[in-house]
Amino acid sequence: MLYEIIGDQPVPVPTSSFCGHGESEATLCSWIVGRPSMLHEDLLILNEDCSTFAGSNVRPDVLALDRQGRLVLIEVKRDVATRSAIAQVLTYVGFASRLTVQQIIEIFGDYLERLGNCRDSASPLICRFLGEPDPAQLTLNPPLSQRAVVVAGGFSTDARVAADWLVDQGVPIQFFETVYMPQEERCLLDLSEINPPFMSVAQPGSAEARLSLNAVVAGPVIDKAETYHRFWEHVIERFKLAGDERFGSGTTPSGNMLLRSWHSRGGVRFALIMNKSEAGVGMSFFRAEDVLDALIERRADIERRFGDALDWRRETNRFGVFCNCSILNEGNWSETAEWMVETLPRFVAAVEPALVEVLAGS
Structure with a gap:
C-alpha cells in the first residue's frame, strides 16, 4: 500500500487496474521495453510482440537478454494472470531453448531494423552489453539457462498453485505484480517482485492449522537465485x-546445476547438481542423447572403473552419483562441496575412456 502524506496524516493512494482504467497490455509492455530496469536488473531487449520462433506463430510479449547471456521470456497481463499465462511463458521458454547464437543475432537484427536502426549493429550491441569484445567468442543461451517472467495485476489461485510447484522444482521463473495509481495530474505505477510460496498447504482443519502446516511443509522462503549463486561460488572456491x-x-551456472561443457561436442557436459533434496556429480546431455545411449551400452565398464553403481536417468538425459542433502541446509554446504571435489575426479576417470571412444566414432 502506498500512502500520501496530507498534512500530518498518511492517506492511502487510490489504486486501479489497468483494465479498469482503460490501459492496454501493449502500454505496459512499452513501459517495460523503455525501462527494463523496472524488472530489477539490466536487460537488453531483443524483440517485442512479434513472431520470433521459426515454424511457430507464438508471439512472446518481450524477448530479452540478461548480463549472463541468458534469454528472458516476459509475459505481460494487464489484469489477473491465470494458469494459462504461465503455460504461455513456459511454451515460449521451450521454443527459446532451441535458438542458436546466430538465430538470436538475426532476431535482434530484425527488431533493430523495425525500429529504423541498422540490423548489422545487432552483434556489436550484444557484445558491448555482455562485455565481450570478440563476436566469435559470444556465448548466448546456454543449455537449461532460459528464464521466464510473468508481469500481471494479480495471480489467480490456479496460477499461484502452478507457480509454487514450478519454483519448488527449481524452474527459473519470476513474478511481478503491478499496482496502477492514476491521479489528477500524474499516474504512479508500483511493480513489485513477489516470491512464492503463494499458497498454504490445503489440509483439513482450521486456518491456523493450515498455516502452521504450510510453514513446516513449505519450509523457509528463500531467494533461490541468490542462494544458488552463493553455494556455487563456495563450490568453485573449494575446487580451486x-x-x-x-x-x-568456462563454467555455466544454471540454477540448481553447474555445467562444464565437454570440449569435443556441444551439449555433452559435466554437471554438479544441488537442489532441495539431493546433490549430484554426473553428466548432462542436451541434444546429445545419442552419446548418452552409447554410454549406457558401456555402463558395466564405466561402473567397474568407478567402483560402484551409478544412477542412470535416461528420462532427464543425465547420469551420475547422488547423495541426500539440501540447498536449504547451509550448514552442510562445506561437506557437500568437499564430497563434490572428491567425487568428480573418480567420476571423470571412470567415464572418460568410454566418452572418448564414443565421440571418436560419432
Whole structure:
C-alpha cells in the first residue's frame, strides 16, 4: 500500500487496474521495453510482440537478454494472470531453448531494423552489453539457462498453485505484480517482485492449522537465485583450493546445476547438481542423447572403473552419483562441496575412456 502524506496524516493512494482504467497490455509492455530496469536488473531487449520462433506463430510479449547471456521470456497481463499465462511463458521458454547464437543475432537484427536502426549493429550491441569484445567468442543461451517472467495485476489461485510447484522444482521463473495509481495530474505505477510460496498447504482443519502446516511443509522462503549463486561460488572456491580448475573459467551456472561443457561436442557436459533434496556429480546431455545411449551400452565398464553403481536417468538425459542433502541446509554446504571435489575426479576417470571412444566414432 502506498500512502500520501496530507498534512500530518498518511492517506492511502487510490489504486486501479489497468483494465479498469482503460490501459492496454501493449502500454505496459512499452513501459517495460523503455525501462527494463523496472524488472530489477539490466536487460537488453531483443524483440517485442512479434513472431520470433521459426515454424511457430507464438508471439512472446518481450524477448530479452540478461548480463549472463541468458534469454528472458516476459509475459505481460494487464489484469489477473491465470494458469494459462504461465503455460504461455513456459511454451515460449521451450521454443527459446532451441535458438542458436546466430538465430538470436538475426532476431535482434530484425527488431533493430523495425525500429529504423541498422540490423548489422545487432552483434556489436550484444557484445558491448555482455562485455565481450570478440563476436566469435559470444556465448548466448546456454543449455537449461532460459528464464521466464510473468508481469500481471494479480495471480489467480490456479496460477499461484502452478507457480509454487514450478519454483519448488527449481524452474527459473519470476513474478511481478503491478499496482496502477492514476491521479489528477500524474499516474504512479508500483511493480513489485513477489516470491512464492503463494499458497498454504490445503489440509483439513482450521486456518491456523493450515498455516502452521504450510510453514513446516513449505519450509523457509528463500531467494533461490541468490542462494544458488552463493553455494556455487563456495563450490568453485573449494575446487580451486584443491587445484582443480574444471569448474573455473568456462563454467555455466544454471540454477540448481553447474555445467562444464565437454570440449569435443556441444551439449555433452559435466554437471554438479544441488537442489532441495539431493546433490549430484554426473553428466548432462542436451541434444546429445545419442552419446548418452552409447554410454549406457558401456555402463558395466564405466561402473567397474568407478567402483560402484551409478544412477542412470535416461528420462532427464543425465547420469551420475547422488547423495541426500539440501540447498536449504547451509550448514552442510562445506561437506557437500568437499564430497563434490572428491567425487568428480573418480567420476571423470571412470567415464572418460568410454566418452572418448564414443565421440571418436560419432
